[in-house]
Amino acid sequence: MSKTRSFLENVVIVAIVLVLIQTFLEDLAIVLGWTIGAREALMLAGFFFDVFFTIEFLTRSYDAFRDRRFAQYLWVDRGWIDFLAAVPLLIFNSGPSVIAWYIGGVAVGGSGGMMNVLKVVKAIRIARILRLLRVLKIFRRIKNTESVMAQRHLATISAMVVTVFVFVLLVLSVGGAAVTLPTLDHTYQQQVSSAVDHIESEQLAEAGNEAELARFADTHPGIIAVEQAGTVRYSRYDQAYLSENYRPIDYTVLQQAGTEVFVDLTPINREQAVDNLRYFLIIVSIVLVLMLVYSPHFALTVSDPIHVMRRGMAEKNYRLEVRVPRQYRDDDVYRLAQEYNRVYLPMKDREAAAEDSGGTSGLTMGDVKDLFE
Amino acid sequence: MNSESEKADAFVGRLLQNPALNGFSALQQEEQIVQFLHGNAAQLAPTLSSSQFFPGKNWNQIFALLVSRLTEAINRTLFADLQRILTENVDYTFVELLGQQRVNTDAIPRELLQLMKKLLEKQEARRAFTGPFTALHFGLADQYVNEIFSRKSYIHFELTKVQRLRMGKEEVQNFLQISLLLKPSVFLISAGGQSQQDRATGMVQNQFAEKVLGVLKKELRSVPEQVLQSAVHSSVSFNANRFIEATARLAAILGARGKSYQANVKVDRGADSPDKSWLSTARRNYKFYGFDIKMLDELYKIAAENVW
Numbered sequence: 001m002s003k004t005r006s007f008l009e010n011v012v013i014v015a016i017v018l019v020l021i022q023t024f025l026e027d028l029a030i031v032l033g034w035t036i037g038a039r040e041a042l043m044l045a046g047f048f049f050d051v052f053f054t055i056e057f058l059t060r061s062y063d064a065f066r067d068r069r070f071a072q073y074l075w076v077d078r079g080w081i082d083f084l085a086a087v088p089l090l091i092f093n094s095g096p097s098v099i100a101w102y103i104g105g106v107a108v109g110g111s112g113g114m115m116n117v118l119k120v121v122k123a124i125r126i127a128r129i130l131r132l133l134r135v136l137k138i139f140r141r142i143k144n145t146e147s148v149m150a151q152r153h154l155a156t157i158s159a160m161v162v163t164v165f166v167f168v169l170l171v172l173s174v175g176g177a178a179v180t181l182p183t184l185d186h187t188y189q190q191q192v193s194s195a196v197d198h199i200e201s202e203q204l205a206e207a208g209n210e211a212e213l214a215r216f217a218d219t220h221p222g223i224i225a226v227e228q229a230g231t232v233r234y235s236r237y238d239q240a241y242l243s244e245n246y247r248p249i250d251y252t253v254l255q256q257a258g259t260e261v262f263v264d265l266t267p268i269n270r271e272q273a274v275d276n277l278r279y280f281l282i283i284v285s286i287v288l289v290l291m292l293v294y295s296p297h298f299a300l301t302v303s304d305p306i307h308v309m310r311r312g313m314a315e316k317n318y319r320l321e322v323r324v325p326r327q328y329r330d331d332d333v334y335r336l337a338q339e340y341n342r343v344y345l346p347m348k349d350r351e352a353a354a355e356d357s358g359g360t361s362g363l364t365m366g367d368v369k370d371l372f373e
Numbered sequence: 374m375n376s377e378s379e380k381a382d383a384f385v386g387r388l389l390q391n392p393a394l395n396g397f398s399a400l401q402q403e404e405q406i407v408q409f410l411h412g413n414a415a416q417l418a419p420t421l422s423s424s425q426f427f428p429g430k431n432w433n434q435i436f437a438l439l440v441s442r443l444t445e446a447i448n449r450t451l452f453a454d455l456q457r458i459l460t461e462n463v464d465y466t467f468v469e470l471l472g473q474q475r476v477n478t479d480a481i482p483r484e485l486l487q488l489m490k491k492l493l494e495k496q497e498a499r500r501a502f503t504g505p506f507t508a509l510h511f512g513l514a515d516q517y518v519n520e521i522f523s524r525k526s527y528i529h530f531e532l533t534k535v536q537r538l539r540m541g542k543e544e545v546q547n548f549l550q551i552s553l554l555l556k557p558s559v560f561l562i563s564a565g566g567q568s569q570q571d572r573a574t575g576m577v578q579n580q581f582a583e584k585v586l587g588v589l590k591k592e593l594r595s596v597p598e599q600v601l602q603s604a605v606h607s608s609v610s611f612n613a614n615r616f617i618e619a620t621a622r623l624a625a626i627l628g629a630r631g632k633s634y635q636a637n638v639k640v641d642r643g644a645d646s647p648d649k650s651w652l653s654t655a656r657r658n659y660k661f662y663g664f665d666i667k668m669l670d671e672l673y674k675i676a677a678e679n680v681w
Binding site for chain 1: 651
């Protein structure tokens with residue numbers, strides 16, 4: 001591997017670690033109600049990482065395509081993880097968030113009227129789940145064992161577990177959006193819709209009904225503000241508070257006749273963020289268990305004994321026996337190892353003695369190369 | 374650098390400094406370098422016969438020159454090490470405990486060193502001495518005898534009750550060291566008529582051993598006969614003679630172990646420790662090498678318990 005490539009691979013690893021931290025913090029910021037500045041910084045960082053990983057995916061794809069091994073990159077080298085953990089996120093998650101932020105700013109009644117925020121929020125919420133796949137990227141890059149076979153097996157198992165988990169969540173989210181289920185999301189929407197209907201039917205947004213509107217809206221925490229024909233009839237908070245705490249994806253606007261009701265989405269977003277943190281922690285825990293518990297177990301019971309036997313067969317001077325743990329002695333690998341210890345090594349030893357070759361030297365031509373220069 | 378000897382010395386010196394040879398005794402290093410020269414002759418020959426190194430010489434001449442310089446360099450280390458072992462490490466009071474009160478112990482190291490210098494001029498003796506010397510160099514005898522005396526099991530019984538060594542642990546260690554040192558003495562006279570297996574294992578027949586013993590007695594007048602017997606019998610198969618001294622059987626095993634011993638070797642995960650592995654293989658080949666299986670069993674347990 002060239003120095004530049006090695007440097008870039010290290011940059012990618014650092015970026016993966018940072019994006020995992022960013023993913024965690026972005027949801028944590030919603031749950032803990034961090035300031036809009038901090039949340040926007042995290043959102044922009046997420047956008048930057050999605051752009052970075054999309055470029056990484058395109059670069060690797062181009063490189064693989066040029067070497068005519070694109071299919072291998074995509075399926076064998078798990079390029080699909082690179083794809084899913086970057087491109088859809090850029091298109092459906094961080095991209096729309098940044099656009100909404102850029103166009104709408106933080107003004108009340110701004111972007112809400114210009115785009116269907118609710119649809120965007122749903123797309124973002126569903127696409128967000130794909131961010132969990134990023135855990136697999138770090139798992140694939142970090143060489144936690146020297147055995148290529150062990151790495152591949154562990155990467156396959158973790159990819160299967162994490163991908164199935166993520167796609168089940170994804171299906172449930174898409175299904176949840178299509179089917180009416182008694183979720184917090186749905187209940188909240190129903191409450192807000194009936195409140196909006198009530199405002200409209202009772203003409204509470206009309207001029208002169210401000211006091212009654214305020215009384216009604218105060219009992220419905222989902223309503224942030226009510227406008228009619230561009231005039232603010234009710235606002236739960238002052239402009240400064242709204243600017244500091246509400247991003248475009250934190251609210252939506254429901255229009256009925258000439259009335260615009262600004263609905264608070266932060267309870268739903270917070271619920272989703274809590275779920276995301278749970279999923280994130282579940283996936284990180286699964287991957288950590290695979291790395292820290294299953295990986296050594298795989299090494300102990302499969303790759304290490306094979307490595308010792310391979311060296312014993314390939315190197316003349318290598319005569320170490322395979323250590324056979326009592327509890328695994330009936331495993332196929334250890335039964336083979338017992339034969340290796342019992343038959344092969346003694347035979348190798350006798351043959352070496354008969355040849356009187358004394359084995360091979362630990363010195364190589366490379367050790368004297370500079371003498372000849 | 375002008376003379377060919379200087380060039381050869383520089384080349385050999387460079388090889389000896391290679392980190393790949395760390396953890397080997399001087400004689401093991403010599404073997405490694407000779408194997409390197411043999412194994413890479415095709416690549417080395419064109420370069421070393423060029424005008425820059427040894428112009429006009431063929432590979433056989435270059436090889437002979439390099440090996441002679443190597444032997445000289447190794448001898449400097451080897452004999453200094455032997456001198457140190459014989460004068461500083463070994464305490465000869467065990468000789469008196471063998472019932473030889475009138476022995477001049479001062480003469481023993483001198484006689485031994487003299488004999489070793491003579492013996493090690495012979496290539497086959499030199500090769501056979503690699504294992505015993507490595508065992509001495511890395512103190513394998515001391516290490517195992519300490520454990521043998523703390524376990525007081527089969528080997529201890531053989532040493533103290535069967536061989537009747539009325540001496541302590543340190544004296545047995547010294548006895549064993551001299552047995553190891555003199556193990557290649559079977560090459561004092563030409564073996565001849567050795568079977569293929571004997572050549573592979575370095576073992577000799579009983580009658581030949583008795584012949585060697587006769588010669589050795591004349592060479593080493595200050596060394597008690599029991600010690601000489603132990604040294605010579607360490608090259609006799611236990612299958613052929615069930616009455617071989619315990620020190621001889623132990624020296625045979627430790628000498629063979631020393632052949633492939635390497636200090637501070639990094640053990641792969643999933644592999645057994647070097648001594649345990651070697652002893653396990655030796656247990657399966659005990660008939661081939663003529664070792665005492667019960668001794669191997671005990672040494673194997675010691676190695677396993679101590680992760681040697």
